[in-house]
């Protein structure tokens with residue numbers, strides 16, 4: 001099985017623009033051990049609905065908190081998430097809320113790590129046997145009132161790792177908060193043993209802004225003539 005990094009196909013000619021943010025999120029965390037204040041870019045679980053959660057107000061405002069408060073809030077919502085998934089500071093939940101305009105292909109990216117798909121395209125992919133497609137309908141006000149597209153933000157779980165061979169030398173992650181900082185290497189290599197077999201689209205667990213699709217996903221997208229994304233093959237080791 002081959003794996004591919006997913007990018008927006010800017011040459012596809014769509015003018016779609018989304019100005020929106022997730023409805024809820026965990027705060028960033030301030031760590032007394034390493035001194036860093038940080039939040040994950042990319043980690044998002046749009047299908048997690050906090051609207052009836054008794055503490056939902058604590059998840060509305062983006063901010064940084066001392067690590068103990070971040071950890072307290074994380075425990076309040078852990079049971080709503082798939083077992084074992086990473087929940088770093090800054091993790092987003094719920095639908096994107098905001099405005100949208102322009103034309104949208106089968107796939108569109110609000111930013112390089114937030115992938116949206118037209119509902120009918122998602123249904124076709126599911127029927128074609130693509131696994132792991134689920135998500136949440138964003139709450140978008142469209143400028144054009146006529147026939148706005150029905151979009152779904154895909155919930156891309158963090159699975160799979162960049163192989164250590166492609167990563168720069170660096171200090172170990174902070175033992176208290178897990179903070180680790182490195183630039184995305186120019187040439188990515190995936191760690192074969194870490195790749196999931198139960199889903200065909202995901203984000204990387206050690207670099208959440210990198211989106212990956214399987215060969216099965218790519219073939220279904222091409223067979224169905226779905227547009228808006230490009231596939232870049234990633235070597236495995």
Ligand SMILES: [Zn+2]
Nearest residue numbers: 031034174177
């Ligand atoms: Zn730390």
